[in-house]
Amino acid sequence: MSTGRVNILFAAPAHLWDQYRDPLAQALAEAGVLADLSRDHAPEAVDWIVYAPGGPLSDFSPFPRAKGVLSLWAGVERIVPNATLRLPLARMVDEGLRQGMIEWVVGHALRHHLGMDAHILRQDGVWRHEAPKLASERPVTVLGLGELGLACALALAALGFPVTGWSRRPKAEPGLARCLSGRELLQDALRGAEIVVLLTPLTSDTENLMDAERLALPARGFVLLNPGRGALIDDGALLAALGSGQVGHATLDVFRQEPLPPDHPFWAHPRVTVTPHIAAETRPATASRVIAENVRRGQAGEPLLYLVDRKAGY
Structure with a gap:
């Protein structure tokens, strides 16, 4: 596993930051990942992007060293059509x-x-x-x-x-x-x-x-x-x-x-x-563990979990 510090950009709607900041930091630490988690990393410094639609990011092209995009949602139909997204994309599946x-x-x-x-x-x-x-x-x-x-x-x-x-x-x-x-x-x-x-x-x-x-x-x-x-x-x-x-x-x-x-x-x-879209809410505690495991895998050169098949759309 790479032992260097990784920069993780949290590119999701602003209201989710307070919900995910501490659970993500804890999950990354438990996974043995030394990480700087921020909403403000410079694009050229970003290693991983934690993403959900509706946030500040719509153009994925200015991230030359990023290794992948890790979605907070199970559905990716609003992400897959983005022509600027050429990075590996993992959807969310968590307990x-x-x-x-x-x-x-x-x-x-x-x-x-x-x-x-x-x-x-x-x-x-x-x-x-x-x-x-x-x-x-x-x-x-x-x-x-x-x-x-x-x-x-x-x-x-x-x-x-x-x-x-x-x-x-x-x-x-x-x-x-x-x-x-x-x-x-x-x-x-x-x-x-x-x-x-x-x-x-x-x-x-x-x-x-x-x-x-x-x-x-x-x-x-x-x-x-x-x-x-x-x-x-x-x-x-x-x-x-x-x-x-x-x-x-x-x-x-x-x-x-x-x-x-x-x-x-x-x-x-x-x-x-x-019912108001409540059947399967992403929970920060469990979702953060999935994100952390994928960062750990990516840094170790292992296959990512739940990779999206772009041609199939999921």
Whole structure:
């Protein structure tokens, strides 16, 4: 491992500096990295860039000795198109983000599976002895089997749901009922599902993935959970499918425009639940350890974790 001091530029929105400064410094020290962490390093002195969109940096070209860009976010669709970024780019995958996503997906899947909304809303003195199905009788499809998608799919499978996982590239996971891949098998993955979870990356191939045609494939009245990316769904097609009853409920954590405008029809729709992009928040303590490990790896000449494939877009 290189023993020299490394200069790390924190190029994220200003409000994140106070949240990350101390956890990053501690994680770097624990990883054995001697580092100067700052928001103000001169470009020619920077070795590593910790980055999130919305900060002061948009041009990556004036960093002649930088070894890589380490994203604080899991999604990189706002970074990859930047033509000035020619450095290796690593996305964020950390235990806090993963656990948060599992809890959101499992919580809302169980909420709909058990019919909790009806019990909460119908406290009217009428005894309705209506037991829900068992999990084994309710097929679930998870679109996207990356770090987060696979973790959620396995958590649901562990509860007894028959889970079909779909990914763009072939994957094998014995813990799932089925693993399908490729555009040609997307219809098979969706057909008959009673709960659909969207966790694919957002690329030109996945934008509007759930359009009118695909929304018609799952079981009538199915539940759609989207903690992935807002643009995975054609909003107009979803509203139409909710109106027809093809979609029984949509629980959405991400949107094309955030914050979701107050006059957006999702807010007032009786079968839409809006959560404010909280399914998988990056936590400074756990994210800092991932950043520190990648700096350590890079300084030691080891491969970086979670490198982004620019051509694939994730």
